[in-house]
Amino acid sequence: MRWPRGLTRLCYGGDYNPEQWPEAVWADDVELMRRARVNLVTVGVFAWSRLEPAAGAYDFGWLDRVLDLLHDGGVRVALATPTASPPPWFSLAHPDALPVTADGVRLHHGSRDTYCPSAPAYRSAALRIAGALATRYRDHPALALWHVHNEYSAACHCAHSAAAFRRWLRHRHGDLATLNDAWDTSFWSQHYGDWEQIGTPRATRYLANPGHELDFRRFCSDELLAAYTDQRDLLRTVTPDVPVTTNYVLGGWVPVDHARWSAEVDLVAIDHYPSQVGIGAEEQTALAADLARSWARRSPGGPGWLLMESAPNLIYTAGRMHTKEPGRMARHSLAHVARGSRGAMFFQWRAPRGGAERFHSALVPHAGPDSRIFREAVALGATLDQLSEVDEGAVHAPIGIGWDAESWWALQGPGLPAELDYLAEVSAAHRALWQAGIGTDFVSPGEPLARWKMLVLPARYLVTDAFAAQLGEWVAAGGQLVVTYLSGVADEHGRVRLGGYPGALRDLLGIRVEEFWPLAEGETLTLSSQPPGATGSFWSETVRLAGAEPVIGYAEGPLAGQPAVTRHRVGSGTAWYVSTRLDEAAYRWLLTSMAATAGIEPTCPAAPDGVEAVRRSTPDTSWLFLFNHTDRPHRVPVSGTVLIDANRGPGELAHPQPVSEVLVPPGGVAVLREPSPAPAAERGVHDPQDIRHV
Ligand code: GLA
Numbered sequence: 029m030r031w032p033r034g035l036t037r038l039c040y041g042g043d044y045n046p047e048q049w050p051e052a053v054w055a056d057d058v059e060l061m062r063r064a065r066v067n068l069v070t071v072g073v074f075a076w077s078r079l080e081p082a083a084g085a086y087d088f089g090w091l092d093r094v095l096d097l098l099h100d101g102g103v104r105v106a107l108a109t110p111t112a113s114p115p116p117w118f119s120l121a122h123p124d125a126l127p128v129t130a131d132g133v134r135l136h137h138g139s140r141d142t143y144c145p146s147a148p149a150y151r152s153a154a155l156r157i158a159g160a161l162a163t164r165y166r167d168h169p170a171l172a173l174w175h176v177h178n179e180y181s182a183a184c185h186c187a188h189s190a191a192a193f194r195r196w197l198r199h200r201h202g203d204l205a206t207l208n209d210a211w212d213t214s215f216w217s218q219h220y221g222d223w224e225q226i227g228t229p230r231a232t233r234y235l236a237n238p239g240h241e242l243d244f245r246r247f248c249s250d251e252l253l254a255a256y257t258d259q260r261d262l263l264r265t266v267t268p269d270v271p272v273t274t275n276y277v278l279g280g281w282v283p284v285d286h287a288r289w290s291a292e293v294d295l296v297a298i299d300h301y302p303s304q305v306g307i308g309a310e311e312q313t314a315l316a317a318d319l320a321r322s323w324a325r326r327s328p329g330g331p332g333w334l335l336m337e338s339a340p341n342l343i344y345t346a347g348r349m350h351t352k353e354p355g356r357m358a359r360h361s362l363a364h365v366a367r368g369s370r371g372a373m374f375f376q377w378r379a380p381r382g383g384a385e386r387f388h389s390a391l392v393p394h395a396g397p398d399s400r401i402f403r404e405a406v407a408l409g410a411t412l413d414q415l416s417e418v419d420e421g422a423v424h425a426p427i428g429i430g431w432d433a434e435s436w437w438a439l440q441g442p443g444l445p446a447e448l449d450y451l452a453e454v455s456a457a458h459r460a461l462w463q464a465g466i467g468t469d470f471v472s473p474g475e476p477l478a479r480w481k482m483l484v485l486p487a488r489y490l491v492t493d494a495f496a497a498q499l500g501e502w503v504a505a506g507g508q509l510v511v512t513y514l515s516g517v518a519d520e521h522g523r524v525r526l527g528g529y530p531g532a533l534r535d536l537l538g539i540r541v542e543e544f545w546p547l548a549e550g551e552t553l554t555l556s557s558q559p560p561g562a563t564g565s566f567w568s569e570t571v572r573l574a575g576a577e578p579v580i581g582y583a584e585g586p587l588a589g590q591p592a593v594t595r596h597r598v599g600s601g602t603a604w605y606v607s608t609r610l611d612e613a614a615y616r617w618l619l620t621s622m623a624a625t626a627g628i629e630p631t632c633p634a635a636p637d638g639v640e641a642v643r644r645s646t647p648d649t650s651w652l653f654l655f656n657h658t659d660r661p662h663r664v665p666v667s668g669t670v671l672i673d674a675n676r677g678p679g680e681l682a683h684p685q686p687v688s689e690v691l692v693p694p695g696g697v698a699v700l701r702e703p704s705p706a707p708a709a710e711r712g713v714h715d716p717q718d719i720r721h722v
Pocket of ligand 1: 179301
């Protein structure tokens with residue numbers, strides 16, 4: 029399957045909402061899209077009330093004209109099913125399909141995402157409109173991709189949801205005795221004697237049952253996935269050659285396990301809006317793109333993925349919007365492309381006059397095309413055109429970082445010894461290696477591990493026996509494993525493993541943790557040994573050696589003289605344990621020393637600190653992306669021809685000629701085509717299916 033169907037260049041465009049504009053504006057839009065070299069737009073994502081103004085009565089005339097206009101203008105379409113925002117008539121006719129909060133409050137129509145994913149009326153209305161769109165546009169030449177729904181993220185506590193949850197629980201646990209055991213319901217008199225006694229975890233007096241909450245999160249993910257696959261299966265029946273996707277929204281509140289979902293989408297697509305500004309936003313961008321690429325390994329459509337939405341300019345940061353300075357839109361877009369995105373898409377094409385998001389940024393801002401943002405959009409279109417060839421290259425990273433949505437959910441549960449931010453723990457590991465210039469993948473449950481030489485498992489709270497065994501074999505075969513505190517503590521139901529922490533990983537790590545010593549907010553402990561001045565914070569533990577050797581010790585406090593970081597040789601590999609939150613420098617020192625021992629080099633060893641290097645490659649060619657995150661220009665020794673030269677004006681393209689160094693200005697990007705494949709250590713394993721020919 030070629031996807032998005034008919035596209036031969038990197039995708040460039042965004043959400044296009046022509047239904048918000050008089051028809052006279054549409055021709056102008058297409059003309060501006062041509063100027064900016066836009067080649068793909070998502071259409072109709074929130075247009076349900078305009079497509080089906082009354083139950084079963086469709087108005088497709090306007091969409092026919094829009095699709096024809098786009099096709100004539102050479103712009104292809106990711107046609108959306110508009111099911112994230114049911115129309116007013118639907119909510120009035122089916123009040124039982126409005127969602128109920130954990131407090132028992134039924135929400136009303138008036139925003140978006142206001143539906144219950146388990147309500148039969150919602151599911152059948154969603155299928156009806158998806159089917160009507162598929163039948164109408166199955167042969168339309170502009171149709172490149174199905175974009176189902178928008179950012180699946182709803183959760184509901186109504187009677188439909190409770191019934192669906194019980195069905196899901198029966199399927200997962202089989203019988204009530206097993207469920208009672210998994211949830212430890214003898215605690216606080218919660219033993220269930222009948223399935224009907226079980227509801228969704230609604231607001232309650234004090235701490236809720238952690239097993240109940242964890243299973244509800246799993247259920248929400250599966251229920252939303254079923255709502256997606258309902259539509260996907262229908263669309264595949266009508267248009268078997270058109271790929272189907274949905275755009276993921278990222279964040280701790282999202283009840284969706286994206287790694288599992290990725291087996292069901294033909295193209296992994298993410299929306300990314302960094303919550304930070306400055307260098308934090310660059311790190312968040314790298315992390316989101318590394319996640320998307322890693323999830324895409326599971327997709328039947330192949331390893332490519334797409335940045336489906338990002339903001340051209342103003343972004344929400346802590347209650348106020350933040351303006352993206354010149355160059356940032358292109359830099360972030362290219363940071364995604366460097367990590368494997370098949371293009372750069374935006375929310376949104378044209379800024380609306382009204383509606384809740386009227387001040388959200390757009391490629392065509394309120395000021396119109398005579399604006400900095402539109403000029404940068406035109407330049408970005410030219411840049412992406414110039415980079416079409418990189419779409420063939422895959423990114424290979426020598427180190428894997430564990431990613432587990434279920435551990436994240438379990439760590440958001442009640443009654444833990446400390447509120448641990450799982451994402452922050454994962455980000456800390458990613459950041460340490462990102463700063464060191466070493467590429468990382470994320471590794472999801474169930475994946476084979478052989479392609480990585482080194483693995484970091486931050487706060488992997490839930491560990492199954494099978495995963496512990498898989499890790500043991502991988503380490504014995506030569507893997508370098510780092511496990512951090514609060515890993516392996518619980519089984520897949522969230523029940524604590526007895527006999528000492530880190531439970532399932534005790535033998536592999538050669539230690540036994542007898543006690544947790546959570547540290548007070550702001551408290552730090554000096555650590556002994558390398559690197560000088562290292563400290564731990566947030567957490568500490570009584571670590572007893574059972575085969576491992578101490579590497580770093582606690583130098584003060586009640587645990588002074590005891591091990592903080594240990595190392596256990598197993599077969600030809602090593603399993604390290606880190607029992608406290610190391611300060612940034614110490615964490616970076618530890619991970620980079622291990623990487624060096626494993627023979628892992630930075631992507632571009634000659635790149636100075638603050639210049640990020642990412643490589644895409646095929647067996648014959650590679651492309652090196654360099655991002656200067658500092659405030660001074662940097663010369664980087666390289667070898668290759670320059671495809672993008674950030675010293676030229678926006679959209680001014682470099683003349684490919686061999687160079688031995690590039691000057692990357694502050695905030696700038698350079699892209700080079702390298703003469704021959706990268707060294708073998710850097711290239712990693714080349715799966716035949718990693719290589720796409722467009
Ligand atoms: C999400 C949605 C868009 C829009 C943007 C705003 O990504 O998909 O519809 O609301 O956020 O940032």
